[in-house]
Amino acid sequence: MSNSWRVLNVTIFRQIIRRRGVSVKGNTYFIAHERSVVEEIEMEICLICYDFTSERFGLRLPLPFHSYCSQKDSIVVSTVREEKLAVLFKRCDAYEMEIWITTKIEPNAVSWNNLFKVDLMFEIGIVRGSFLVDENEKAAVIFDENTENRANYKAYIIGEKGDNKEVDLGEYQRWSHVYSYVPSRVQIQ
Template structure:
């Protein structure tokens, strides 16, 4: 008797590519033959193409997927903002959890502290004393563990790529350390700043050090502030560095509240940081500024003033060159919001519907136990979606737009 696993390869590919994109794990665990088939580039392209065509056929193209880190786990979320203005019943169901992504060979005990996203690939940082790096293509079910040469408490990372021959992407990881070395409390020696930049190349499977000129008047990439990838390059919000508090004269401390702030871009092709890029507003040191991508060609920036709590969002014009950035007019004035976490608030926008979704905690500032999504629009429109309890009041949900990719790692 012929079994379904014995189908010819082309027929099996045609049948199995009709399964939902969210079903790869069940498919791969059926048999070794299907596991191998599901990881082939031709199969993944066909399945993703079918899913996108079906969505358009059902007029669901406005529903999209997102990656969310919450309670040290990584989830695939579905976001559909259609009709939420007309029916409040649609609000709570507009953001749904579709599945937990981190489950490698049944290893569900892996805790993830941070995720960096680029073109369907995820760079995951484990929540260990000595953090480990894992690059994951959740759709293809592929993972690669990468050993850092050194580890500090305040490492920052970015995932990007260089285009080769305008066809192939050569992926790289940037690791940044810009911190003071831990010293004994009894030491009378001045603190030593550690400033290191390293790049991991997927093609050579190796790290190399990069020399970057950093002076006392240069900028800082804030620890915990994730960059945003656009066209394979990463953008950060940064501010000019200030000296340690004990070194600042008392009469100039107030002047530092309004600090020069800007964006900086790391170009993964030239492997260099570019010049300072403008923001569409001035800001204070305690204000919240966070970035998001709009498709593959634009940036969005959210500005939340710490004292008045007024919140606004701008969207950039199309980015043609990594170090050429300009802003369009104000996209959305969100009015007052609860105080947002300076380094952890994340968001995305629906440019056509003039809506923004901000991920943070519940309204209680002093007991923030509930993970919450705030859907905000024009004319004072504001709704909340309960995402469940938080295991730690200092642990905030983070979200990134996600499109499945057949990139091999």
């Protein structure tokens, strides 16, 4: 299979603002915002999908909350099992954190359900990492990959029941990322 790569001429009118997308149902979803011609216009953050079947980006998909480019809010996407998308939302100036899960996810349509909202008993800064969700237990493990404070790599276990805790994972390592598992249709012999 040599020379199996090809270049797609894709025009995108949005700017992807989080470096990692997540794959759900064979498509990849990114946190983004509309591109602004005028700098003073406040752009709302949204979700966009790259549809591999049509080889195009889909329409702007709404998030279940409002956040704008100038805010330093934490918005992180993850997958739940193989069929749902989860989004973590924490305002930069609040101790409250929300996790939302899709009830419908398609390249041009999305609907959301609030899994839980929790008041944290400890401070979490801007979450730049990843997280895993247990939908049945209404809990999450958040990995804060704060590269500004490399000596303080942490995981936070939070849940609707309120038994939240912080776990020090030691010094940050470039390889210390957590990703959701998505099974492949390819069988290894």
